[in-house]
Amino acid sequence: MTTVANDTETKTLPALPPGPRPWPMIGNMLAFRQDPLGYLQQLQRAYGDMATVYLGRMPLVFLFKPEYVRYVLIEHPRDFTSREVSQPDETTASEGLLTIDGEKHRQQRRAVQPAFHKKQVEGYASVIMQYTEEALAQWHIGDTVDLNHDMQELTLRIIGKCLFDIDFASQLDALGRTFDEMIGSQAGILDTLFNLRIDNPVTAYGKRLAAMRKMNMSIYTLIAQRRGDASEHNDVLSMLLKAEDGATPGKLLTDKQIHDHILTFIAAGHETTAIALAWSFYLLSQHPHVREKLQGELRTVLAGRAPTLEDLPKLTYTDWVLSESMRLYPPAWIQGRFAATDFELDGVRFQAGTRIMLSQWVMHRLPEIWGDPLVFRPERWDPEHGQQVPSGTYFPFGGGPRTCIGMPLAQLEARLILATIMQRFQPEVPASYQPGFNPVITLRPKHNVKARLMPVSAKEEGRGGERRVVVSPATLPLDERRGCRTALLDWLSFFRL
Numbered sequence: 271m272t273t274v275a276n277d278t279e280t281k282t283l284p285a286l287p288p289g290p291r292p293w294p295m296i297g298n299m300l301a302f303r304q305d306p307l308g309y310l311q312q313l314q315r316a317y318g319d320m321a322t323v324y325l326g327r328m329p330l331v332f333l334f335k336p337e338y339v340r341y342v343l344i345e346h347p348r349d350f351t352s353r354e355v356s357q358p359d360e361t362t363a364s365e366g367l368l369t370i371d372g373e374k375h376r377q378q379r380r381a382v383q384p385a386f387h388k389k390q391v392e393g394y395a396s397v398i399m400q401y402t403e404e405a406l407a408q409w410h411i412g413d414t415v416d417l418n419h420d421m422q423e424l425t426l427r428i429i430g431k432c433l434f435d436i437d438f439a440s441q442l443d444a445l446g447r448t449f450d451e452m453i454g455s456q457a458g459i460l461d462t463l464f465n466l467r468i469d470n471p472v473t474a475y476g477k478r479l480a481a482m483r484k485m486n487m488s489i490y491t492l493i494a495q496r497r498g499d500a501s502e503h504n505d506v507l508s509m510l511l512k513a514e515d516g517a518t519p520g521k522l523l524t525d526k527q528i529h530d531h532i533l534t535f536i537a538a539g540h541e542t543t544a545i546a547l548a549w550s551f552y553l554l555s556q557h558p559h560v561r562e563k564l565q566g567e568l569r570t571v572l573a574g575r576a577p578t579l580e581d582l583p584k585l586t587y588t589d590w591v592l593s594e595s596m597r598l599y600p601p602a603w604i605q606g607r608f609a610a611t612d613f614e615l616d617g618v619r620f621q622a623g624t625r626i627m628l629s630q631w632v633m634h635r636l637p638e639i640w641g642d643p644l645v646f647r648p649e650r651w652d653p654e655h656g657q658q659v660p661s662g663t664y665f666p667f668g669g670g671p672r673t674c675i676g677m678p679l680a681q682l683e684a685r686l687i688l689a690t691i692m693q694r695f696q697p698e699v700p701a702s703y704q705p706g707f708n709p710v711i712t713l714r715p716k717h718n719v720k721a722r723l724m725p726v727s728a729k730e731e732g733r734g735g736e737r738r739v740v741v742s743p744a745t746l747p748l749d750e751r752r753g754c755r756t757a758l759l760d761w762l763s764f765f766r767l
Contacts, residue, residue, distance in 0.1 A: 289322035297324025336662030343669035350607035366534030377516030425540035451481035590648035697721035
């Protein structure tokens with residue numbers, strides 16, 4: 271038990287689950303930042319279903335069991351909130367659907383839900399195909415393309431048109447760079463650990479803030495233009511302009527709230543799909559036998575024509591490829607919740623205020639669940655002959671009532687784009703390429719996936735079977751980090767602003 275004393279009373283608090291020894295003041299931050307993915311996997315191996323690490327002096331409890339994920343996300347979602355997990359500032363969308371809770375979240379989600387209903391989403395297919403065709407018109411056999419960059423531009427343009435009735439074609443380069451500056455780098459030690467937010471061009475916080483100012487100007491201009499537009503629009507922005515805030519009856523959303531929703535939809539809507547596609551192309555290049563099965567399905571179902579909505583139920587292997595890609599490389603690799611009330615898991619008592627962390631990266635690779643977790647095997651998703659996946663083990667879009675509202679659109683987008691590209695081109699990633707990992711808000715490759723566009727062959731023979739995926743380097747033991755090299759790396763990480 272832990273005892274906390276103050277001037278008026280003495281409280282005995284429940285002990286938190288065990289975890290690696292924290293350093294004074296900084297906790298486990300340095301070890302975590304050196305290799306977040308490997309650190310979390312070794313944390314699970316060393317401590318089992320739950321473990322505590324410290325962000326400075328703040329404890330974070332990681333849960334690594336499917337039943338625990340279900341408890342938090344599906345069975346008791348109202349007992350856990352999102353807003354208090356992060357520290358909102360000028361660089362965050364603090365009033366977006368990802369951060370608001372309670373009645374505000376329910377009412378504002380309901381207000382925009384019509385834009386994501388099945389029929390409405392299916393209506394976006396024509397936009398997805400049109401913009402994909404226009405993007406592929408710039409590709410030629412023999413070209414080397416940056417798949418991260420090209421998929422980001424394509425999905426950004428699709429999201430802009432489908433949700434806000436805007437064609438970002440002339441702004442794609444600028445918007446892409448701005449998003450990279452906003453979410454493509456880690457928060458610095460100073461603002462993460464010590465809450466020192468220094469606004470200048472050399473700090474991580476200053477770079478994010480400068481990018482946010484550019485984005486703010488664009489979004490607030492869009493809102494002002496739409497308020498002055500008398501014509502009828504059936505898109506998310508129009509729905510937001512008419513939505514109540516859920517806190518005060520009859521009160522409409524403020525420009526700040528609308529801004530944060532727009533930013534959330536644009537960022538989440540294009541980023542995760544673009545990353546999922548880039549990782550999928552990488553995996554297909556590394557696994558020719560899977561690529562041949564996929565292209566065989568496309569030849570059988572499509573026979574060279576563009577995919578339609580009616581074709582998608584027949585493209586089952588295509589769907590399995592995307593599911594397996596998001597298992598190995600989940601675009602959202604970690605998420606947090608804040609306990610709004612006391613709760614208990616397997617005899618361990620947690621107090622209200624406990625910060626809970628769940629990791630798709632770890633859960634999607636548990637050997638006791640997946641058997642061969644490092645093997646890229648789309649057949650595991652075959653409902654008849656594949657393995658059984660317990661609820662709470664696979665959650666690339668979250669779970670429960672806070673499941674990503676844009677999931678149907680993201681799935682439609684990814685399937686149509688992948689099918690269109692893979693029946694026309696065979697993106698070949700060099701054998702020497704090592705993607706590495708840049709686990710920021712999303713799980714980006716450290717080095718962009720660049721591929722040479724090759725013609726699609728009729729059939730490939732004898733190209734090998736299943737392969738293991740190269741994963742993040744293993745971390746040193748969590749409790750003991752010795753040696754000059756490791757100490758030097760830790761301290762160099764510490765002084766990164």
